[in-house]
Amino acid sequence: MRATCWMGKTDVQVQQVPEPKILNERDAIVRISSTAICGSDLHLYNGFVPTMKSGDILGHEFMGEIVETGSAVKNLKAGDRVVVPFPISCGACAQCRRSLFSLCENTNPNAWMAEKLWGYSPAGIYGYSHLTGGYPGGQSEYARVPFADVNPLKIPAGMSDEQVLFLSDILPTGYMGAEMCNIQPGDTLAVWGCGPVGQFAIKSAKLLGAERVIAIDRFPYRLAVARERAGATDTLNYEEIDLYDALKDMTGGRGPDACIDAVGLEAHLPGALGAYDRIKQATGLESDRPHALREAIMACRNGGTVSIIGVYGGFIDKFPIGSLMNRSLTIRAGQCHVQRYMKPLLERIQKGEIDPSFVITHRLPLDEAARGYDMFVNKYDDCLKVVLKP
Amino acid sequence: MAMQGVEHQSVGLERRGRGDGAWRRHGNGGAQSERLASGLGWFSIGLGVAELLAPRAVARGIGLKGRGPTPALTRLCGLRELAAGVGILSQRRPSAWMWSRVAGDVMDLALLASGFAARGTNRARLAAATAAVAGVTVVDAVCAQRLTDRGRLSVQTTTEGALRVRRRITVNRPPDALYRFWRDFANAPRFMERVEAVQTTGERRTHWRAKGPGGVTVEWDAEVTEDRPNELIAWRTLDDAPFRHSGVVRFEPAPAGRGTVVTVEMDYAPPGGALTATAAKLLGYAPEQQLQEDLRRFKQFLETGLVVVAQPPAWSSRSIAAGGAR
Numbered sequence: 261m262r263a264t265c266w267m268g269k270t271d272v273q274v275q276q277v278p279e280p281k282i283l284n285e286r287d288a289i290v291r292i293s294s295t296a297i298c299g300s301d302l303h304l305y306n307g308f309v310p311t312m313k314s315g316d317i318l319g320h321e322f323m324g325e326i327v328e329t330g331s332a333v334k335n336l337k338a339g340d341r342v343v344v345p346f347p348i349s350c351g352a353c354a355q356c357r358r359s360l361f362s363l364c365e366n367t368n369p370n371a372w373m374a375e376k377l378w379g380y381s382p383a384g385i386y387g388y389s390h391l392t393g394g395y396p397g398g399q400s401e402y403a404r405v406p407f408a409d410v411n412p413l414k415i416p417a418g419m420s421d422e423q424v425l426f427l428s429d430i431l432p433t434g435y436m437g438a439e440m441c442n443i444q445p446g447d448t449l450a451v452w453g454c455g456p457v458g459q460f461a462i463k464s465a466k467l468l469g470a471e472r473v474i475a476i477d478r479f480p481y482r483l484a485v486a487r488e489r490a491g492a493t494d495t496l497n498y499e500e501i502d503l504y505d506a507l508k509d510m511t512g513g514r515g516p517d518a519c520i521d522a523v524g525l526e527a528h529l530p531g532a533l534g535a536y537d538r539i540k541q542a543t544g545l546e547s548d549r550p551h552a553l554r555e556a557i558m559a560c561r562n563g564g565t566v567s568i569i570g571v572y573g574g575f576i577d578k579f580p581i582g583s584l585m586n587r588s589l590t591i592r593a594g595q596c597h598v599q600r601y602m603k604p605l606l607e608r609i610q611k612g613e614i615d616p617s618f619v620i621t622h623r624l625p626l627d628e629a630a631r632g633y634d635m636f637v638n639k640y641d642d643c644l645k646v647v648l649k650p
Numbered sequence: 651m652a653m654q655g656v657e658h659q660s661v662g663l664e665r666r667g668r669g670d671g672a673w674r675r676h677g678n679g680g681a682q683s684e685r686l687a688s689g690l691g692w693f694s695i696g697l698g699v700a701e702l703l704a705p706r707a708v709a710r711g712i713g714l715k716g717r718g719p720t721p722a723l724t725r726l727c728g729l730r731e732l733a734a735g736v737g738i739l740s741q742r743r744p745s746a747w748m749w750s751r752v753a754g755d756v757m758d759l760a761l762l763a764s765g766f767a768a769r770g771t772n773r774a775r776l777a778a779a780t781a782a783v784a785g786v787t788v789v790d791a792v793c794a795q796r797l798t799d800r801g802r803l804s805v806q807t808t809t810e811g812a813l814r815v816r817r818r819i820t821v822n823r824p825p826d827a828l829y830r831f832w833r834d835f836a837n838a839p840r841f842m843e844r845v846e847a848v849q850t851t852g853e854r855r856t857h858w859r860a861k862g863p864g865g866v867t868v869e870w871d872a873e874v875t876e877d878r879p880n881e882l883i884a885w886r887t888l889d890d891a892p893f894r895h896s897g898v899v900r901f902e903p904a905p906a907g908r909g910t911v912v913t914v915e916m917d918y919a920p921p922g923g924a925l926t927a928t929a930a931k932l933l934g935y936a937p938e939q940q941l942q943e944d945l946r947r948f949k950q951f952l953e954t955g956l957v958v959v960a961q962p963p964a965w966s967s968r969s970i971a972a973g974g975a976r
Contacts, residue, residue: 284956332955352953354822354909366950369960372939384960395960406958 263400269307280404285332288408295322311390320346322398342412345598351410362595422617432601434460437569440592441518454482458522462490515561523552524570547574568593694735701728713775748794755787825901841947
């Protein structure tokens with residue numbers, strides 16, 4: 261079959277690879293109908309996530325049709341259409357029972373690697389380095405889905421791929437980012453990053469009752485989508501204005517009630533501090549460039565919440581811990597517990613409260629995956645989200 | 651330490667008194683390493699002083715006359731030695747400074763190697779110095795590893811000189827289910843990576859076949875020495891076993907229905923004693939990590955009914971067709 265393989269830094273190629281097989285009785289094989297490139301795939305593409313091996317199959321946002329099931333999978337049959345959540349959960353361990361599915365204690369066979377870097381291991385993730393298991397990903401024709409009896413969501417007939425594909429990751433991720441802000445009537449939220457996850461965080465914040473949502477980015481086309489499609493009440497281009505000053509002014513001198521970091525480890529920043537982070541990252545002195553996070557903390561109102569859904573990998577410095585501690589801020593973070601949100605969000609889609617397809621700007625055949633990565637990473641052609649069709 | 655219901659009655663690790671919750675180690679396994687470390691610390695200071703005060707004489711002594719490192723570089727090495735020596739002797743946990751000695755050894759070996767390439771050096775003296783530094787490197791590394799292990803609950807040396815590895819894992823099942831699964835030793839190959847088959851040969855006796863280092867098959871007989879249903883199983887190998895060891899597994903309920911804390915302690919005496927074990931660890935074979943992975947598979951099997959795999963076994967050595975589909 262054809263699959264999108266990571267061959268090295270900024271080098272992905274669609275290659276012929278062996279088809280996946282059932283390896284365990286709770287597995288299923290999915291023939292993929294739609295799959296997408298995630299902003300976090302760009303961190304792999306740019307070589308910022310360790311433990312990638314040449315030839316690894318990328319992709320953790322995918323859906324398709326069940327073609328084969330293991331003997332213990334009773335709730336799915338060949339022909340069912342499913343969306344597959346990106347964290348793999350077992351459904352039985354203490355964390356899965358607490359609905360903290362991305363922290364499943366059983367699905368990362370390389371837990372020891374994650375323990376060395378992070379202390380303890382989160383769940384396994386498709387196509388997302390060997391640190392999270394080394395599972396082959398879904399930017400391919402077929403994928404093996406472990407614990408298929410507890411993970412995939414069956415899609416009702418009549419719904420299009422584009423309506424439901426993003427239930428696999430970015431819609432629940434954006435939603436959880438907003439939910440972690442514990443939004444109260446009258447709240448103002450600021451969202452750093454207007455990529456697809458940022459757009460869904462903005463949309464979700466509005467759905468959850470935020471009075472005002474301020475979208476922050478540097479690309480006018482992304483800010484336009486945030487305003488016109490996601491429902492941001494205000495937009496700020498951080499290359500044009502002083503963010504702290506603007507946010508303070510817009511919030512009556514108090515700061516946003518909650519700040520969402522939907523940027524993660526490759527934040528951009530003009531000027532000396534930006535250069536400082538780039539040099540430290542390039543020389544391995546810090547693994548992540550945390551500028552959006554620093555700004556979100558400094559800008560947040562006293563006692564407010566900073567919600568981190570942008571991906572970080574390792575270590576940062578110049579972290580404003582004094583601001584965090586002295587001003588009683590709450591930090592909430594996590595890889596999304598997707599399984600918790602799939603059904604409620606599917607219902608919201610069915611009711612017409614949200615149509616996630618508004619983020620899609622490019623639809624490409626799987627064979628053009630490399631072009632998709634190049635476009636997405638370099639923001640050519642106003643690229644916001646690439647969907648691949650195997 | 652909210653570990654109600656868990657007793658700590660092992661040899662290497664005990665609470666100081668009843669209920670004070672203070673953890674400490676006992677046993678004399680580390681005293682030897684500490685004496686060795688302080689010897690090496692004084693050696694560092696002596697060498698450091700010599701390198702600082704008489705860099706040329708030191709260079710001549712090891713065969714690097716004229717063409718070797720500059721006196722300034724030798725003095726820098728001396729400063730490094732002094733720092734390591736003072737650190738080892740003054741720190742309460744000298745392991746970090748011992749590792750800095752290992753790093754210094756590697757640097758010295760590199761400098762000596764560059765000396766072989768230079769002209770005008772005394773090769774015989776250089777070879778002797780290289781051999782001496784290489785020997786010291788091994789001693790330093792073993793000592794550093796042992797001092798590192800000294801602070802760890804997962805690796806201990808018992809008073810008898812045996813190596814004890816210990817790991818805990820919490821499984822979301824009641825103790826009786828875990829006990830029953832473990833007590834049927836035929837289940838061992840399901841989660842013990844190196845074990846291939848276990849036969850029950852008597853009420854308390856079992857015959858084990860496992861893969862040893864280098865893929866060699868080893869077999870031994872073992873007997874259960876203590877068996878408390880739903881609480882504890884202890885076993886040891888019979889006297890003629892090639893790989894002599896003993897082990898105990900405890901199943902203790904975690905508070906408030908949070909599953910079962912499984913504690914495994916295994917004692918074994920590798921040929922050559924604890925030094926061999928430390929050397930093996932430096933080469934990448936860490937028995938406490940093996941035990942950790944075995945327990946992870948035990949948990950997976952008991953919680954999910956299977957052992958998790960990410961890829962087909964042959965996948966890691968796959969060859970990707972050149973060219974691909976494009």
